[in-house]
Amino acid sequence: MRIVDLRSDTVTSPTADMRRAMAVAEVGDDVYGEDPTVNALEELAASMVGKEAAVFLPSGTMANQAAVLTHTARGDEIIVEHDAHIYWYEAGGLALLAGVQVWPLAGRRGVLDPQAVTAAVRPANIHFPRTSLVCLENTHNRAGGAVWPLDRWDAVTAAVHAAGCAVHLDGARIFNAAVALGVPAARTAAGCDSVMFCLSKGLGAPVGSILAGPREWVQRARRARKVLGGAMRQAGVIAAAGLIALRDMVDRLAEDHEHARRLAAALADLPGIAVRPEEVDTNMVMLETGPAAAGFCSALAARGVKAGFMDAHRVRLVTHKDVSREDVDYAAAAIAAVARESRSA
Secondary structure: OOOEEOOOOOOOOOOHHHHHHHHOOOOOOHHHOOOHHHHHHHHHHHHHOOOOEEEEEOOHHHHHHHHHHHHOOOOOEEEEEOOOHHHHOOOOHHHHHHOOEEEEEOOEOOEOOHHHHHHHOOOOOOOOOOEEEEEEEOOEOOOOOEOOOHHHHHHHHHHHHHOOOEEEEEOOOHHHHHHHHOOOHHHHOOOOOEEEEEOOOOOOOOOOEEEEEOHHHHHHHHHHHHHOOOOOOOOHHHHHHHHHHHHHOOOOHHHHHHHHHHHHHHHOOOOOOEOOHHHOOOOEEEEEOOOOHHHHHHHHHHOOEEOEEEEOOEEEEEOOOOOOHHHHHHHHHHHHHHHHHHHHO
16 A cells, blocks of 8 residues: 655655765764864854854754753743744743743734734833743744745844844744745844754754854853753764755755645545645645544545644645655545545544
8 A cells, every 4th residue: 555644744764865975974073063064064054044153953842942041041931923833842841941931922824913022022020021032933833834924024023123032933944934935044034043943854854953043142052952962972974964955955845835735726625624725835734624633644544644633623734855746646535535434424
């Protein structure tokens, strides 16, 4: 039986070029700053997102947590969009590690209103926590890979800075956003004080994320990485795959976006589920299934299509480099069959 894995773009296998680069990578001790492959990756990554410096970490979650640790003090408050990954899916690390409390604001498809952000920043008062950081997400995972419009991005980051706070961008899929907007990734990171992005999602590397920002700030973030246990030794072996990801895998993201749009169009008129093709900005398609998302995913798995459920009512489908046009068509047929069976049950 054919297997099409649409659970996430984290399930990809490294390319042959990545495997070769990993096998011959020049390495050194990165804790001493002596791994030339890691250094090359950090330099390239920083330049691509328009920042002075960058640090290589094992995961996006660790990079986000290191950013919050570096930007804040214990007892601070940070502002996030209420469906943000850093709030939903990082195991309570904001409270456990940084000791901050969170003010979640409702956005529209993950995008915040600048006036709402300004209103949420606490005034100076001994009764209140200090608002020190606003964390934004682009593309936005729980909003189905939604992309921030550039004018709204500029307005919100300007409002945050005017209020005296820093901006951290959870840009796990920043290159998807850049490709969708037709701009360099540095443009989508403009206005933020720090940015995280993953090498192991749509770019296809087996492991690793980048945290970038001003040089002095990144040096402090290296200490946070050490505290979190993320300082690695001969990490050039995995950084080599990250270099290939940045050099060769960005432009092809447009193919994943095309496949997602094709999938959404094929599912748009099915009975029993709701799909909004006009909201497919990047490589994610969200299905509204009613209160049966887990069962819907189980039925799909029996037909060889792996999907993930976001909550009791929604199923997420993610296209990536290991999903072909033929895979998309196969998945669409399987989903249609399950939708018909669910409706007749």
